[in-house]
Each structure stands twice: as C-alpha cells, then as structure tokens.
Amino acid sequence: MSTAILPTGSWRRRLRAWRLTDALSLTWLGLLALAALALPLFLQLDTETMSATERLAGPSAQHWLGTDNYGRDLLARALSGARVSLLIGFGSVAAAALIGVPLGMLAGYLKGAVDAVISFVVDVILAFPGLVLALALASFLGASVSNVMIAIVVPMTPVFVRLAKAQTMSVAGREYVEASQVIGTRTWSIVVRDVLPNILPAVLAYALVSVGSAILIEGGLSFLGMGVPPEQPSWGSMINNGRIFISEDPRLVAVPSLFMLLTILGLNLIADRFLSPSAAATGGVR
Amino acid sequence: MKQPIFTLENGSVRYGHGHPDAVSDVTVRLYPGEILGLVGESGCGKSTTARAMLGLVPLSAGRLTLHGTPVNPHDRRLRAAVQAIFQNPAASFNPRRSLLDSVAEPLRVHGQGTARQRRERALEELDRVGVTAQMAARRPNEVSGGQCQRAAIARATILRPEVLVCDEPVSALDVSIQAQILELLAELRTEQGLAMLFISHDLGVVASLCDRTAVMYAGRMVEQGAATEIAGNPRHPYSVALQDAVPSLDLSDGLAPRIRTRTGADDVDGRLLPGCRFAALCPSATPECTAAAPVLAELAPRHEVACHHPFDPAP
Amino acid sequence: MTDGTLLSIKDLVVEFPTGAGTVRAVDHVSLELGYGERLGIVGESGSGKSVLARTAMGLTRPGTARISGQVTIAGHPVLELGERRRRALWGREVAMVFQDPLSALHPITPIGEQIAEAARRDPRTTRRQAAARAVELLETVGIPQATRRVHARAHELSGGMRQRVAIAMAIACRPKLLFADEPTTALDVTVQARILDLFDQLCAEFGIGLVMVSHDLGVVGRHTDHVAVMYAGRIAERGPVRAVFARPSMRYTSALMAAIPRHRAAEQSLPRPIPGQPPNLLAPPPGCRFGPRCGQASPRCHAEQPPLLALGDAPGHEYACWHPGEADR
Structure with missing residues (x-):
C-alpha cells in the first residue's frame, strides 16, 4: 500500500530537466528584477542623455548594448523599461486575481443566484473585445501607467473568476469538503481552509502566464502609442521607436524584444512547474 | 422496545426535476450500540441515503429525527451528534493539512479547548485508533490507506458523537487491512455505545460486522432483519x-x-x-x-x- | 513451435528505479500454464500481481523498468522480441482485458467498428468479414440484439456490457492466451458473476488459456484451475485451486483466507485481521517477506528466504514457508 510502484525512470529525468530550465528562468527573472528595481537605488540609470555623435552606436565599454537613434543608452532604457513592464505585469495580474478569485470561489461554492449574477457580469465583460476596451480607455483617459493597468485588469479579471469558479466546483465535490461540512465547519471557514489552498496552485500557474500576457499587452499598447507615455521608456515604446530603423540597425528592435521574450518564456516555464504532476502531488513549489 | 437515537422517516431524495427518485420512501432507524448494515449494488441509493442522513443532500420528502424530535439538516445539534466516515481514506482529508490538524479540527469548530489542548486530545484519539504521533504529523497522501482510515475514525469520534455514518469505509482497503478496520469499528460500538449506519456493497463485510442488515434495490428498501437472519435465510x-x-x-x-x-x-x-x-x-x-x-x-x-x-x- | 506449455515464465525479475531507490515489484517468479488451462494470480495491492501479468504480456516498457528472466507465450520469446514483432503477438496470440473497460474503449467510435478493427489485426480478415465477425462476437459474449448494438457507443452501455465488448475485442483474433487484470473489480457482484461465467464459457468453448489477476480469492476460486498467491513480489503459494483452498500451507495464504469476511456463515464472526502492513518494497525485510506480520515466525524466517517446496498430497501444490500449516481459524 505504502509502496507506490511508479515507472519513475523517465519521470525523474524529466524532473531534473525541468529543474535546469527552472533555475535559468528564475536567474533571469531575478537579475532583471534586481537590475530594474534595486539598481536605480545606487546609480542613476541614464536613459535620457542624447548624443548626436553616438547615434546608433554599436556595443562599447561605455554603452554595453550600444545606443539608439538619439544616442541614448539601450541597456539603461531596456532596464528602465523592465521596471514598467514588471510593474504593469505583476501589478495588474495581482489586482485581477485579488478581485477575480474571491468572486469565482463564491460563485463556485455557493452556486445558485450568486453564481448566476457573477457569471452574467463575467460573460458581459468577456464579450467585450479586450483590445478595443484597452484602446478606448487609453484614448479617453489618456496614456499613463495606471490606465494601462486598468485596461489590462478589466478584461483579465473575468478569466480569474472563471478559473477560480471551475476549480472551486471541482474541489467542493471532494470528500474532504463534505467531511468538513459534516463536522459542522462554517461555510466561510471551509472556503478559506479547504478550498482556497487547494485551488491556489492552478491559480498561481495561471497568474504567472497572465503576467506574461500583461507584459505583451502593455508592449502592444505602447507600440500603438496608447500605452505608457512616450517620455517613459518601455519595451513596447522602444520597439515602436526602433521600428523605423529595423533595416539599418535591427538591434533597436531586437534588444527590447529579446528582453520581453526571455521574461515571458521564463514566466511560462515556471508556471508549468506549478502544473506538473510532481507539483500537483506536493502542492506546488516545495 | 428501545428508542431509536436517529432516524430517517419515509425519506425520498431526487436529484433534479424529471429524474426518478434516487431514494424512495426509505425508513432507517438507528439504535444505540447497534450497527445497521445497508447493502446493495451501485445506484441502489444506499450512499444517497447516507448523504441525506448527513444533510449533504436535501430530502424531497420525509424527515430526520434525533431523539424523537425532528431536526433540520443544518441544525448544530446534528453536527455534534452525527459524524461520518467516507469511502476514500486519503480523499476525505484536506491534502494540505497534517492528519493531526484535521483530527483536531472538529474540536476547533465546536470551540472546545485551547489549541494546545485540542492537539493533545487529537493525539490521544489517534493513539487510541492506532495512529502514532509520527504518522499523525504526515499529510494524507504520505500514509497508507489503512492509517488514513484510522485517522478518519479518530476525527469522527473525537466529539464523542452518538451516531456514526460509515459510507463504504473499507471498500478501498485490502482485505488484511479491511479486517483491522472492522475490528476497530466493532470495538467502538461496544465501548462507546455508538449507533452506526454501515453502508457497503460487500455482503460478507456486513454479515460479519452488523447487528441488523437492510437490503436496498433501485432506491427502495426490499428486506430488513437481523444480520444473521439475512445472511442465513434471505427471503x-x-x-x-x-x-x-x-x-x-x-x-x-x-x-x-x-x-x-x-x-x-x-x-x-x-x-x-x-x-x-x-x-x-x-x-x-x-x-x-x-x-x-x-x-x-x-x-x-x-x-x-x-x-x-x-x-x-x-x- | 509448441511444446505443450502455453505460457512459461522463468525466473522473472522486474525492478523499477525510483527517486528513493529500486523497487523490486516481481522477485524471481516462475510459472507455467498449459493450453486451455486457467490460472488465477491473487494478491493485495503492491504484491506485484499486475506487474507480473503486464510484463509477461510484454506491456512493461524496458525504459521504465529493469527486466530479467524469460517469458514464452506459445513458443514466442516475448521479452526478446522487438517492438513490432511483440505488437504482432497482441490480439493474435495473446490479449488482455483490463479493469476499466471504459478506458479500453474509444468514446465515440461505435463498438462494432472497434471490434471489427480488432478482428482485422489478423491480416487475412477482410473488411466485410470483420464486420460480420463483430456481430458474431457480440453474440458470443452475450450481448442481445447484436445487429443493433454494433452501432452503440461505449457510454451508452452499462459497465457489464462494456466489459463484454472489451472481451469481444480481446478474443476477436482467437488468441490462445487471455490475460484479465482485475476484470470484474469495477463491477457489481451480480454483474461480476455473469462476466465470470462468460470467461468460463469462452475458455471451454474456444480452448483459450486464461490468466486472471485478482485481489479476490473468491473470484479466482470457482473460475480457475490453478492459483498462485503473491506477496511482496514473490509467490507465496501455488497449486490446484481446490488443493490450495482446502489446505493453505504458507502462513500468508491461511491468514488471507481468515481475513476474508464470510457472507453465508451460520454464525457471526469478524474476519481475523493480519497485523501490520505489507512491507515497503524499497526496504523489504530479510528472509520471509511475511515474517514481520506472521504469528508463527521463528528466527530462521527472519534470516532465510524460504524456497517453494512441494506438498506431498496434490501434484503442483507448492508453498514458501518454514512453518507451514493452517492458521488456527
């Protein structure tokens, strides 16, 4: 009974392979966060100084990744852009999850009228094209970091509601929830103690993937000039700026694109870890 | 004639409109110190009967009584007096909490003792059913099915209930372990004078443990009598x-x-x-x-x- | 090609490497089965009965397990065959019926087509013949109104009917050997009885050899000729069913029989539990694997592994125990 006989050879190898990509992803995200958040505390990232003589300069000791068409340091701008991207990515997902997950759990556990109302609102918001909503918000409210976040949070929240609802419904049918009902545990206590911890891995995995999409949406909006104001460097606006020079110097587009790609890939790989069978058994990251 | 502690009187359960009754007009009377076995095949309504008695599904007709007076399924009295053991030992525990935590939980819910006292009581109760403190610290998926079912018994008895509803409690266990759990349940009946409803699809298990046997078929009770009588002379x-x-x-x-x-x-x-x-x-x-x-x-x-x-x- | 034995397993060892060490799920097991004979392999979870059957059929992938020993089915050395030739055996020489028929059946393909497809594993069968065979097979396995039922899908059938369809697929190419891994465990007893009767009928009618894996001694008792009781990867006892049931000699066998509740006993008595738990296969006890749970164990039992010894009275009745005898029931 206690000896589970599993064909574990390949399983273990896969786990080890995962750990390498996990480590790489975590290292990249860690370095990026450190550079974007901690570095400015010690030295001023010079993102603005223009130089007529150093326009479109290649990498050098002074400018590690070279300069853009105004002679501004690309690395400094990319790291500064990382701040905006990470802030918008994590911030908007956190907001969407904090609003969406409790609503979804209520709908999934209580069912009935509560579910009907919440699900209706969710369906209405989901029927609204997200990009149009974001564009409308940006053009009415103007371009700013908080408006970009609102534009991302509004269409993202319903997805968290749905995810949390589906997960809650599956957990609520399990025997341990019934066991809690039988001993007389109050509903809110069951939701907090029995349901929430058991839907969290799935929610976290989805949240990480969503951070990636939020960063992409921010990039898209900024690229369209509807996102972060142009004076604030972001990966999207950098790509927009470099677009004109793509044939002369693809570096201007490549650098922010690469930052974006690595970041989103890293987030997705870590999210997979939460969804892998071993994680399901042990409850996510140990 | 003894008074039954807990009864389901003429109970019917229907899952959704347009479906036939899952359980039709079933009466179950549980007496102190007596185990009633409820046997039948899948879909006969035996589990639904148990769930209705636990208040997990609503009755479409009939009523529950506790000590002769009607109770509604959300009554707190019911929650302290009637406890349950489920079929799947590991699944009846929150996978993220230790067995000890889960066994102490009923005490917390009913506001008994300090955290420390509850822990002590839970360890005592676990020890009584044969789960060591070392095992109790583990999570349900880290112990064997037999250990888990013992812990489930500890959780069900820690409030000293009068009635225990067991829904296929040994079906997921190997025979050698199954016999251990049956022995433990028989002890509980004798020591605590519990009234038990014991649901099983296994005639042998019911014949060897129960005092009375009820046979269900397609939502109805078709036969009821002393367990030895049903085993030796089914009609x-x-x-x-x-x-x-x-x-x-x-x-x-x-x-x-x-x-x-x-x-x-x-x-x-x-x-x-x-x-x-x-x-x-x-x-x-x-x-x-x-x-x-x-x-x-x-x-x-x-x-x-x-x-x-x-x-x-x-x- | 054939030498009188349908299935021969010699000194089979199956090991699974795990993160915590190596689990030896099958530990030096040898078995033989003649044409048309029926063997029951009985044991509790983790006894290795299922792994044994799957490995014998060639289903255990070498990538996941270390396998040594020999398996011969109707003269074919199963373990030495390459993937393609092994697959060619499946269906035509040997087939398997699983516990859960729903997972063995395709959810939307009509059952008739699935059976016909199974029949077409024999390259001599034409499409038309296969379709006719599907109807014939459904009748054989006792599904009424076969000509109409060929169009049914798996989810429209009851559990027992699904298992009948799975059996029809398994025997579609007239295999000589059928493995059945807990074929009735998911079914109600009344349905189980009818499926077991069907196995009896098929074995008698078509001379199919049967290996039935089960946790239930009772199931094996009336529906096989020989029984092998497994414990912790080893054979504890084996022999003709009646001989083993009448005189269980290895202590585990007798303890297991005493642990099974009797449903028609004249007097009520609780089954006698076996103390403790099955051993952890990552660190099995030395000597007899049952030693730590056995009431009769002596120092010798904890030191020396008992070999399979022949019991005088019935040919083929063997047990692995230093202190044989029936447990005091």
Whole structure:
C-alpha cells in the first residue's frame, strides 16, 4: 500500500530537466528584477542623455548594448523599461486575481443566484473585445501607467473568476469538503481552509502566464502609442521607436524584444512547474 | 422496545426535476450500540441515503429525527451528534493539512479547548485508533490507506458523537487491512455505545460486522432483519440473487445458485417500473408484481420483506 | 513451435528505479500454464500481481523498468522480441482485458467498428468479414440484439456490457492466451458473476488459456484451475485451486483466507485481521517477506528466504514457508 510502484525512470529525468530550465528562468527573472528595481537605488540609470555623435552606436565599454537613434543608452532604457513592464505585469495580474478569485470561489461554492449574477457580469465583460476596451480607455483617459493597468485588469479579471469558479466546483465535490461540512465547519471557514489552498496552485500557474500576457499587452499598447507615455521608456515604446530603423540597425528592435521574450518564456516555464504532476502531488513549489 | 437515537422517516431524495427518485420512501432507524448494515449494488441509493442522513443532500420528502424530535439538516445539534466516515481514506482529508490538524479540527469548530489542548486530545484519539504521533504529523497522501482510515475514525469520534455514518469505509482497503478496520469499528460500538449506519456493497463485510442488515434495490428498501437472519435465510428474491452472486471461498458444490434472474433485462431501470422494481429480473414475478409495489411487511419477528412472493428455501 | 506449455515464465525479475531507490515489484517468479488451462494470480495491492501479468504480456516498457528472466507465450520469446514483432503477438496470440473497460474503449467510435478493427489485426480478415465477425462476437459474449448494438457507443452501455465488448475485442483474433487484470473489480457482484461465467464459457468453448489477476480469492476460486498467491513480489503459494483452498500451507495464504469476511456463515464472526502492513518494497525485510506480520515466525524466517517446496498430497501444490500449516481459524 505504502509502496507506490511508479515507472519513475523517465519521470525523474524529466524532473531534473525541468529543474535546469527552472533555475535559468528564475536567474533571469531575478537579475532583471534586481537590475530594474534595486539598481536605480545606487546609480542613476541614464536613459535620457542624447548624443548626436553616438547615434546608433554599436556595443562599447561605455554603452554595453550600444545606443539608439538619439544616442541614448539601450541597456539603461531596456532596464528602465523592465521596471514598467514588471510593474504593469505583476501589478495588474495581482489586482485581477485579488478581485477575480474571491468572486469565482463564491460563485463556485455557493452556486445558485450568486453564481448566476457573477457569471452574467463575467460573460458581459468577456464579450467585450479586450483590445478595443484597452484602446478606448487609453484614448479617453489618456496614456499613463495606471490606465494601462486598468485596461489590462478589466478584461483579465473575468478569466480569474472563471478559473477560480471551475476549480472551486471541482474541489467542493471532494470528500474532504463534505467531511468538513459534516463536522459542522462554517461555510466561510471551509472556503478559506479547504478550498482556497487547494485551488491556489492552478491559480498561481495561471497568474504567472497572465503576467506574461500583461507584459505583451502593455508592449502592444505602447507600440500603438496608447500605452505608457512616450517620455517613459518601455519595451513596447522602444520597439515602436526602433521600428523605423529595423533595416539599418535591427538591434533597436531586437534588444527590447529579446528582453520581453526571455521574461515571458521564463514566466511560462515556471508556471508549468506549478502544473506538473510532481507539483500537483506536493502542492506546488516545495 | 428501545428508542431509536436517529432516524430517517419515509425519506425520498431526487436529484433534479424529471429524474426518478434516487431514494424512495426509505425508513432507517438507528439504535444505540447497534450497527445497521445497508447493502446493495451501485445506484441502489444506499450512499444517497447516507448523504441525506448527513444533510449533504436535501430530502424531497420525509424527515430526520434525533431523539424523537425532528431536526433540520443544518441544525448544530446534528453536527455534534452525527459524524461520518467516507469511502476514500486519503480523499476525505484536506491534502494540505497534517492528519493531526484535521483530527483536531472538529474540536476547533465546536470551540472546545485551547489549541494546545485540542492537539493533545487529537493525539490521544489517534493513539487510541492506532495512529502514532509520527504518522499523525504526515499529510494524507504520505500514509497508507489503512492509517488514513484510522485517522478518519479518530476525527469522527473525537466529539464523542452518538451516531456514526460509515459510507463504504473499507471498500478501498485490502482485505488484511479491511479486517483491522472492522475490528476497530466493532470495538467502538461496544465501548462507546455508538449507533452506526454501515453502508457497503460487500455482503460478507456486513454479515460479519452488523447487528441488523437492510437490503436496498433501485432506491427502495426490499428486506430488513437481523444480520444473521439475512445472511442465513434471505427471503427477498433480490437478496437471494445478491448472495448467490458473491464468490465463496467454500468450493463445495452445495452452493449452486438458488435463483436464476431473467436474462435480457439487465438494462431495465427498476425505478421506472410501476410495481415491484425487481419484477423485470425476478423469476417468480407475476402480474400482481408489475401492478402494485409490495411494501415492507413482517414475515417473521424482526424480519421484514417487501415482496408478493418471498423466496422459500424449502419449497 | 509448441511444446505443450502455453505460457512459461522463468525466473522473472522486474525492478523499477525510483527517486528513493529500486523497487523490486516481481522477485524471481516462475510459472507455467498449459493450453486451455486457467490460472488465477491473487494478491493485495503492491504484491506485484499486475506487474507480473503486464510484463509477461510484454506491456512493461524496458525504459521504465529493469527486466530479467524469460517469458514464452506459445513458443514466442516475448521479452526478446522487438517492438513490432511483440505488437504482432497482441490480439493474435495473446490479449488482455483490463479493469476499466471504459478506458479500453474509444468514446465515440461505435463498438462494432472497434471490434471489427480488432478482428482485422489478423491480416487475412477482410473488411466485410470483420464486420460480420463483430456481430458474431457480440453474440458470443452475450450481448442481445447484436445487429443493433454494433452501432452503440461505449457510454451508452452499462459497465457489464462494456466489459463484454472489451472481451469481444480481446478474443476477436482467437488468441490462445487471455490475460484479465482485475476484470470484474469495477463491477457489481451480480454483474461480476455473469462476466465470470462468460470467461468460463469462452475458455471451454474456444480452448483459450486464461490468466486472471485478482485481489479476490473468491473470484479466482470457482473460475480457475490453478492459483498462485503473491506477496511482496514473490509467490507465496501455488497449486490446484481446490488443493490450495482446502489446505493453505504458507502462513500468508491461511491468514488471507481468515481475513476474508464470510457472507453465508451460520454464525457471526469478524474476519481475523493480519497485523501490520505489507512491507515497503524499497526496504523489504530479510528472509520471509511475511515474517514481520506472521504469528508463527521463528528466527530462521527472519534470516532465510524460504524456497517453494512441494506438498506431498496434490501434484503442483507448492508453498514458501518454514512453518507451514493452517492458521488456527
């Protein structure tokens, strides 16, 4: 009974392979966060100084990744852009999850009228094209970091509601929830103690993937000039700026694109870890 | 005559409109110090009966009584007095909490003692059912099914309930472990004078543990009596067919089937028949059986059968 | 090609490497089965009965397990065959019926087509013949109105009917050997009885050899000729069913029989539990694997592994125990 006989050879190898990509992803995200958040505390990232003589300069000791068409340091701008991207990515997902997950759990556990109302609102918001909503918000409210976040949070929240609802419904049918009902545990206590911890891995995995999409949406909006104001460097606006020079110097587009790609890939790989069978058994990251 | 502690009176359960009743007009009476076994095959309504008695599904008709007075399923009295053990040992514990935490939980819910006292009590209770402190610190998926089911018993008895509802508590266990759990339940009945409802699909388990046996078929109770009486002298044709079907370790040829059910009616849903629900399969069915549903009637003292033509062992 | 034995397993060892060490699920097991004979392999979870059957059929992938020993089915050395030739055996020489028929059946393909497809594993069968065979097979396994039922889908059938369809698929190419891994465990007893009768009928009618894996001694008792009781990867006892049931000699066998509740006993008695738990296969006890749970164990039992010894009275009745005898029931 206690000896589970599993064909574990390949399983273990896969786990080890995962750990390498996990480590790489975590290292990249860690370095990026450190550079974007901690570095400015010690030295001023010079993102603005223009130089007529150093326009479109290649990498050098002074400018590690070279300069853009105004002679501004690309690395400094990319790291500064990382701040905006990470802030918008994590911030908007956190907001969407904090609003969406409790609503979804209520709908999934209580069912009935509560579910009907919440699900209706969710369906209405989901029927609204997200990009149009974001564009409308940006053009009415103007371009700013908080408006970009609102534009991302509004269409993202319903997805968290749905995810949390589906997960809650599956957990609520399990025997341990019934066991809690039988001993007389109050509903809110069951939701907090029995349901929430058991839907969290799935929610976290989805949240990480969503951070990636939020960063992409921010990039898209900024690229369209509807996102972060142009004076604030972001990966999207950098790509927009470099677009004109793509044939002369693809570096201007490549650098922010690469930052974006690595970041989103890293987030997705870590999210997979939460969804892998071993994680399901042990409850996510140990 | 003793007073039953906990009863389901003429209970019916229906899952959604347009479906036939999952359980129709079933009466279950539980007495202190007595185990009532409820047997039947999948879909016969035995688990639904248990769930209705636990207040996990609403009754569409009938009522629950505790000490002779009606209770509604959300009554706090019920929650302290009636506890349950489920089929799947590991699944009946929150996978993210230690067994000890889960066993102490009923005390917390009912506001008894300090955290430390609750822990002590839980360890005591676990020790009594044979779970060591070392095991208790583990999570449900880190211990064997037998250990988990012991912990489930500790959780169910820690409030000193009067009634224990066990829904297939040994079905997921190997026979050697199953016998351990049966022994433990038998001890509980004797020591704590618990009234138990014991649901099982296994006739052997019910025959060896229970004091009384009730047989369910297609949502109805078809036979009820002393466990030895049902094991030795079943009178409803379905009970006989069920007993015949259980493979016996006794290979002597005297155990040939006593009843041959009609073939070709396997897919008939008995719930939809107007009369006796077993009529389509029953070899002794007559027009009377398809016209009117038989009711439980006493054939012998404390032996009730719902059949127009009860099986006669010596015709 | 054939030498009288249908299935021969010699000194089979199956090991699974795990993160915590190596689990030896099958530990030096040898078995033989003649044409048309029926063998029951009985044991509790983790006894290795299922792994044994799957490995014998060639289903255990070498990538996941270390396998040594020999398996021969109707003259074919199963373990030495390459993937393609092994697959060619499946269906035509040997087939398997699983516990859960729903997972063995395709959810939307009509069952008739699935059976016909199974029949077409024999390259001599034409499409038309296969379709006719599907109807014939459904009748053989006792599904009424076969010509109509060929169009049914798996989810429209009851559990027992599904298992009948799975059996029809398994015997479609008239294999000589059928493995059945807990074929009735998911079914109700009344349905189980009818499926077991069907196995009896098929074995008698077509001379199919049967290996039935089960946790239930009772199931094996009336529906096989020989029984092998497994414990912790080893054979504890084996022999003709009646001999083993009448005189269980290895202490585990007798303890197991005493642990099974009796449903027709004249007097009520609780089954006798076996103390403790099955051993952890990552660190099995030395000597007899049952030693730590056995009431009769002596120092010798904890030191020396008992070999399979022949019991005088019935040919083929062997047990692995230093202190044989029936447990005091």
